[in-house]
Amino acid sequence: MRYLRGVAFVIIVLSVACTSAWASPLVSGEGIVQGTAYATGSYSEYIPLWWVTITASNEKYNFTTSTDGNGFYVLFLPPGSYKLAAQASFRIRSKNVTVTSGSVNFVDFDFTWNTHYSITP
Numbered sequence: 001m002r003y004l005r006g007v008a009f010v011i012i013v014l015s016v017a018c019t020s021a022w023a024s025p026l027v028s029g030e031g032i033v034q035g036t037a038y039a040t041g042s043y044s045e046y047i048p049l050w051w052v053t054i055t056a057s058n059e060k061y062n063f064t065t066s067t068d069g070n071g072f073y074v075l076f077l078p079p080g081s082y083k084l085a086a087q088a089s090f091r092i093r094s095k096n097v098t099v100t101s102g103s104v105n106f107v108d109f110d111f112t113w114n115t116h117y118s119i120t121p
Contacts, residue, residue, distance in 0.1 A: 027076070031099035034074040037067050037086050039111040048072075049088050049111060056082040056097075 037052035048071025056063045056075050061082075067073045077099045085094045086109035093109045 029101045030076045030078055031101060031103035031105065032074060033077055033082070033084065033097055033099060033105045033107055034072070035106050035108040036071040037073065037088060037109040037111065038071050039088075052086050052088045052109070054109075055085045055087070057085075058082050 033056060037049040037054070039047045039049055041047050048067070048069070050067050050069045050071060052067040052071070052073070054065050054067065054073045054075065056077055058080050060080065061078065063075055063077060065073050065075055079100050081096065081098045083094055084097055084107055085092055088109075088111055091111060093111065095107055095109075097105050097107055099105060
């Protein structure tokens with residue numbers, strides 16, 4: 001019985017540690033850039049793009065992530081000015097963003113869906 005209480009204590013301590021780490025993912029001084037990549041269908045419907053690669057780069061850093069099944073992405077970046085590029089298939093959209101310590105920046109990428117069901121500029 002004493003062994004089971006010790007195991008339960010370890011599980012509780014680990015779950016609290018993991019929860020607190022999940023609640024504050026920022027390293028001191030970082031900022032967040034997040035948003036969605038989506039297309040507009042032929043009937044003006046919103047279509048999240050889950051295969052898009054997002055890159056944030058400047059003269060010092062280069063970070064890459066991908067969108068999830070809802071077209072959402074998030075990057076945790078050191079302060080600085082970045083060029084964000086979203087690549088869906090062979091189409092690229094780019095925007096500039098400035099990240100400061102603790103900032104949260106929302107940057108969406110809009111792709112248009114044509115009648116041939118391919119992404120166009």
